Amino acid sequence: MQVARASIFARLGGIGHMCRIAAARYGESRVTVALRLFNLYRLRGFRPGEALALGLADPGISTEALGACFPKPEMQALQDRLNPTELIPLTEDKGIFDAYCVARGIPVPTQFAILGRAAGQRPSVPTLTSCDEWLREVVPRLPATFITKPALGVYGEGVNAWTRMDSGFCDQAQRLFSARGIFDLCGADSKYDRFLVQERLTNHPSLLALTGAATLQTVRVATLVDAEGEARVLYAVWKLVVGAGDGVTDNFHFGLSGNMFANVALADGASGAALGPAPDGIGLRSLSIHPVTGASLEGFRLPDWDAVIELALRAARLFLPLRTIGWDIGMTPRGPVIVEANRWWDPPNGALLGPAAPGEGPHDLILSASLLRAAVQKADRP
Numbered sequence: 001m002q003v004a005r006a007s008i009f010a011r012l013g014g015i016g017h018m019c020r021i022a023a024a025r026y027g028e029s030r031v032t033v034a035l036r037l038f039n040l041y042r043l044r045g046f047r048p049g050e051a052l053a054l055g056l057a058d059p060g061i062s063t064e065a066l067g068a069c070f071p072k073p074e075m076q077a078l079q080d081r082l083n084p085t086e087l088i089p090l091t092e093d094k095g096i097f098d099a100y101c102v103a104r105g106i107p108v109p110t111q112f113a114i115l116g117r118a119a120g121q122r123p124s125v126p127t128l129t130s131c132d133e134w135l136r137e138v139v140p141r142l143p144a145t146f147i148t149k150p151a152l153g154v155y156g157e158g159v160n161a162w163t164r165m166d167s168g169f170c171d172q173a174q175r176l177f178s179a180r181g182i183f184d185l186c187g188a189d190s191k192y193d194r195f196l197v198q199e200r201l202t203n204h205p206s207l208l209a210l211t212g213a214a215t216l217q218t219v220r221v222a223t224l225v226d227a228e229g230e231a232r233v234l235y236a237v238w239k240l241v242v243g244a245g246d247g248v249t250d251n252f253h254f255g256l257s258g259n260m261f262a263n264v265a266l267a268d269g270a271s272g273a274a275l276g277p278a279p280d281g282i283g284l285r286s287l288s289i290h291p292v293t294g295a296s297l298e299g300f301r302l303p304d305w306d307a308v309i310e311l312a313l314r315a316a317r318l319f320l321p322l323r324t325i326g327w328d329i330g331m332t333p334r335g336p337v338i339v340e341a342n343r344w345w346d347p348p349n350g351a352l353l354g355p356a357a358p359g360e361g362p363h364d365l366i367l368s369a370s371l372l373r374a375a376v377q378k379a380d381r382p
Contacts, residue, residue: 204304236263
């Protein structure tokens with residue numbers, strides 16, 4: 001009980017400290033900021049820490065933009081109304097997702113094996129490779145670099161990148177493993193029971209030149225299929241690796257990874273300024289220059305953009321009756337490749353509040369929010 005009470009007081013102290021920073025930032029009293037946070041929680045469900053980190057306590061945010069922001073529970077409820085719950089494994093189990101895509105000609109990373117514990121395995125899950133088969137059949141044909149990732153992982157958790165060495169395989173932390181060691185590592189994980197062994201995709205040369213990062217940098221393309229079966233793209237956000245991340249994924253993870261993101265114009269793939277957490281933890285800061293390479297980000301056009309959009313829309317139709325999905329698409333030397341699909345994609349609140357892509361405005365994301373809500377209202381009608 002005393003530990004729980006101390007934890008509560010610590011959280012309240014942290015919120016109070018952030019309120020003081022926000023009050024100084026916005027030129028308001030702490031009481032005014034606290035009241036705004038209270039109303040955001042009471043009326044919309046935004047937790048105070050979440051609201052402060054997003055910058056929702058900023059009095060300059062328009063009512064229209066604030067109304068288009070989603071608390072995560074509200075977004076998940078909308079997604080659950082549009083996506084049948086019985087089809088959760090189709091996107092959230094990466095082994096099933098990959099097999100489904102391959103069968104329908106959707107480009108995904110090449111899969112070499114599935115490793116881990118067999119406990120809880122369902123008939124629909126691809127067969128796990130035995131250690132003998134792994135050593136005899138799979139390891140000899142593995143490329144120089146590859147990745148292992150949990151079949152049910154989220155936010156880039158548990159992803160490892162491997163490089164073949166003369167004496168074994170080295171991960172991103174420069175730890176050396178034998179082939180059997182990789183098999184045992186996947187089987188002993190306390191959180192995830194299956195791991196995909198996949199091709200490690202590389203960035204399109206133009207992305208590599210701009211960012212200097214070899215880690216794949218995907219674009220999140222959110223789609224919605226309306227009641228008439230018409231697929232459309234709601235918005236696109238590019239995830240940038242800026243050198244402070246773990247060197248394996250481009251996941252933003254609420255700013256904890258060190259990575260950033262930028263709005264992308266749907267018409268031509270032009271990037272806006274990049275967004276990342278502000279140094280004081282209140283809201284987001286924007287950067288028009290890449291912090292590592294010094295290259296200009298605003299106006300940079302993502303490669304093969306028409307093909308990216310076409311792939312997202314084609315996949316959206318093929319995944320019906322799932323009606324809204326957040327696709328993570330890698331832009332590689334061989335063209336766009338879908339890395340993952342997200343049935344529960346995070347609300348694009350940061351993108352909505354940040355600088356728009358060239359030629360687009362905040363109203364574009366506001367329209368996306370209204371389209372989602374309208375789709376659910378239409379689905380709820382008898």
